[in-house]
Amino acid sequence: MTNFQELQNSWLSQPVENNTIDHAAHVVQDKWEKHQRKLRRSNICMSIGFIIAGSVITWVYFTYHNEYNWPFDMSIASAFTLMVVFAVLSWKSYDFKKDQRDISGIEYLNNQIGKLKWQKKMLTKYMWIYSVLLYLALVGYIVEITKRGSLLFTLTALAITTAYIAAVSLWNRFYKQKKQLKMIDDLIKDFEQMRSGIE
């Protein structure tokens, strides 16, 4: 018959490697510096990208908006909104990487579940917002550049663009993201199960 005290004594007496303690600080500091360098680089690249894209869009708008009508304004506004949405999502994802680990297990699990649900929402809802804004930007652009051609030409161009965006959006939602969504659902299930097992 085994008793728990015996198990505990046996567990606590197990040998533990001692040889890495002295180097632990150097190892984690190196890892930390690499991590910080990577983060700084990606933040700088992301910020430069936003500044360049924003400047180009603003320049195009102020240079040409007198020459074109409302579809041009609509396409510029859509492109700009797309960029803002992308920036918000990028910063939000960056924020997600900053995990707070010194909270209680249940709080940590709640945070993780919240993040996963947000990711799922983004995958399922953001895609539609993105598609609509992209569609509006392209429609505005097509209407403007084909206005000197025939109506049939404009309508054909619009029909091809609509079919293309609809097909890509549907393929994305029901094929490409299927695996990703399944993984998120599995993780949410695991975390919820773990939370109810601890509570």
Place this chain on the structure above:
Amino acid sequence: MPENNRDQQGYFNELVKANHASIYRICRAYLYDISYADDLYQEILFQIWKSIQNFKGKSKVSTWIYRIAVNTAIGFNSKNKRHDYLPIPDAFQIPDIEQIPEKMEQEAKLEKLRFCISQLAAQDRIIISLVLEQKSYKEIAEITGASLTNTGVRINRIKERLLNLMENKK
């Protein structure tokens, strides 16, 4: 709190020296495979280093460290699903304690204990690793965030299950 990099290094070294054995045993309880447990151990040290400047002293240092260890283990497993419930190779047999020399008995018992812990659910492995570290119910409740009553009930249930597994009962 450490004010500069040198203080931080010194403080970190002290923390690691005082707690490395407990952290390592938690890793071994949570992950049966030793190489994954080593990876988790490194990850926990890294997370302690990352969080060291945010430690406000609101909880005991040990509670703070255990919280980081437990949460890192949860996150580690979610990122590495394959580490969970590793299949035990067919050739692996738990040694028959009666038939081996006395000096190997302790290691054999320990191996069997590790194996039995690996049969528990992930959340139960976390809790039992804290119990085996002789943490009180109150401390375990603080680390996990569960109520004291529920913690007590769960611990008794997990202990019973572990003892049954050690006795080769289901």
